[in-house]
Amino acid sequence: MRAKAEARSTRVPPAARPHASTAALLHELQVHQIELETQNEELRRLLGDLERANQRYVNLYEFAPVGYVTVGDDGSIREVNLAGEPIFGLDRKLLNGSKFAAFVDPDDGDRWHLAFQKALKAKEKQSVAVRIRRADGTTVQSWLEIVPVREEAEPLVRIALADITEYTRMEEDLRALQTQLALTARLGALGTLVTGVAHEINNPLTAVMADQGVALEVAREVRARLGRGTSPDVKSEAQSLDGVIEALEDAQEGGQRVGRIVKDLSTFGRPDAQRVRARLIDVVQGAMRWLPATVTGAVAVRVEDGGAPDVTVATGQIEQVIVNLVTNAARAVREGERDTIIVRLGPGSQGTARLEVIDHGVGIAPAILERIFEPFFTTRSTGKGRGTGMGLAICHAIVTAHGGTLTVESKVGKGSTFRVELPAAPGEA
Ligand SMILES: Nc1ncnc2c1ncn2[C@@H]1O[C@H](COP(=O)(O)OP(=O)(O)OP(=O)(O)O)[C@@H](O)[C@H]1O
Numbered sequence: 001m002r003a004k005a006e007a008r009s010t011r012v013p014p015a016a017r018p019h020a021s022t023a024a025l026l027h028e029l030q031v032h033q034i035e036l037e038t039q040n041e042e043l044r045r046l047l048g049d050l051e052r053a054n055q056r057y058v059n060l061y062e063f064a065p066v067g068y069v070t071v072g073d074d075g076s077i078r079e080v081n082l083a084g085e086p087i088f089g090l091d092r093k094l095l096n097g098s099k100f101a102a103f104v105d106p107d108d109g110d111r112w113h114l115a116f117q118k119a120l121k122a123k124e125k126q127s128v129a130v131r132i133r134r135a136d137g138t139t140v141q142s143w144l145e146i147v148p149v150r151e152e153a154e155p156l157v158r159i160a161l162a163d164i165t166e167y168t169r170m171e172e173d174l175r176a177l178q179t180q181l182a183l184t185a186r187l188g189a190l191g192t193l194v195t196g197v198a199h200e201i202n203n204p205l206t207a208v209m210a211d212q213g214v215a216l217e218v219a220r221e222v223r224a225r226l227g228r229g230t231s232p233d234v235k236s237e238a239q240s241l242d243g244v245i246e247a248l249e250d251a252q253e254g255g256q257r258v259g260r261i262v263k264d265l266s267t268f269g270r271p272d273a274q275r276v277r278a279r280l281i282d283v284v285q286g287a288m289r290w291l292p293a294t295v296t297g298a299v300a301v302r303v304e305d306g307g308a309p310d311v312t313v314a315t316g317q318i319e320q321v322i323v324n325l326v327t328n329a330a331r332a333v334r335e336g337e338r339d340t341i342i343v344r345l346g347p348g349s350q351g352t353a354r355l356e357v358i359d360h361g362v363g364i365a366p367a368i369l370e371r372i373f374e375p376f377f378t379t380r381s382t383g384k385g386r387g388t389g390m391g392l393a394i395c396h397a398i399v400t401a402h403g404g405t406l407t408v409e410s411k412v413g414k415g416s417t418f419r420v421e422l423p424a425a426p427g428e429a
């Protein structure tokens with residue numbers, strides 16, 4: 001700076017100096033004056049910088065889109081920015097010095113206190129949702145970010161407040177809607193089930209009543225003839241009785257069908273059977289003993305054990321799933337062929353045990369693929385060995401209740417693979 005000043009002071013030519021020492025002094029003074037002026041300039045520039053920085057800080061703090069509050073370690077409000085005012089519903093001059101806790105809904109008081117103390121003592125940022133009670137009595141659902149301030153001499157926290165009333169309301173609406181939807185879906189499913197049950201029970205029941213009606217009428221006639229002694233001959237009377245027997249046999253079959261539907265349905269309502277840790281291969285072997293003769297007579301079943309993790313299951317229920325799937329597979333075999341149904345075990349996706357039932361039968365058309373798990377959906381509603389359509393619905397309910405999944409892949413003319421995945425027992429996989 002001295003050098004700069006020296007350079008500038010040469011404006012006065014040394015020849016014009018009246019006296020050597022005076023001239024030297026004057027020169028010295030001029031240099032000092034210039035030095036001071038330069039320093040002054042520098043200071044003014046710094047001051048300008050500071051003012052701009054301050055303005056920036058004020059802009060950032062005051063006009064930030066969230067409320068900022070500075071709170072001392074005694075819990076009293078020291079400073080509030082502009083956006084903070086509407087949250088409290090008070091002029092900030094009135095806020096300064098008040099306890100922050102006085103504005104917190106009493107129900108959230110503990111939560112606020114804990115977060116505040118933690119931020120202050122542990123010097124860690126805390127986040128907490130509390131309701132702020134405004135001066136007019138209304139409440140604002142707020143999200144607080146409480147940050148300890150390190151630079152200041154006394155312990156302070158700075159709190160960023162965001163009004164999340166709207167967000168919370170939307171969340172509540174959404175939750176209510178979800179509950180409503182779940183209920184509607186359940187009622188819908190129940191409705192479908194009840195309608196199906198009514199229909200499925202009503203049909204055989206009507207047939208049973210008709211059969212019994214016929215049997216009763218014929219039996220009464222025979223009885224009356226025998227009583228009056230007007231029977232034509234034993235042979236024709238025996239024929240009449242054959243009709244009674246036939247009608248009663250049909251009635252029996254109808255009754256059995258209703259019985260089967262009711263038994264199937266009780267699987268849905270049955271409280272969870274006890275679950276035990278089991279090797280899946282043991283469950284499969286158990287199920288093999290229950291396969292109906294119509295299945296074992298028609299197909300071969302090969303079990304391929306690829307080492308599945310253990311599972312925790314109601315053994316009887318999973319056996320039922322396997323029996324149902326293998327029975328379906330056997331029924332899908334084309335006329336005159338003898339298929340080998342494969343039951344394949346192995347590890348599944350994401351820590352599950354997998355069981356697949358694979359057939360090479362008729363396959364399932366895409367149009368009906370999405371309906372096969374519906375209760376009472378069946379394509380075998382007539383003829384011998386007709387189904388009730390409850391098999392897969394029961395399988396699905398059982399597997400889902402075990403926290404697992406039941407899926408299907410199928411190609412018409414090529415066959416189907418039904419895949420069960422069950423969560424592995426703790427410590428497995
Ligand atoms: N492996 C399979 N191959 C081809 N179609 C199948 C197979 N498994 C199921 N299906 C189809 O899905 C329908 C529903 O099966 P589900 O087991 O629920 O009922 P069902 O076998 O008809 O009767 P139920 O099992 O109650 O005696 C069957 O009618 C059939 O059309």
Ligand SMILES: [Mg+2]
Nearest residue numbers: 328387391392
């Ligand atoms: Mg079935």
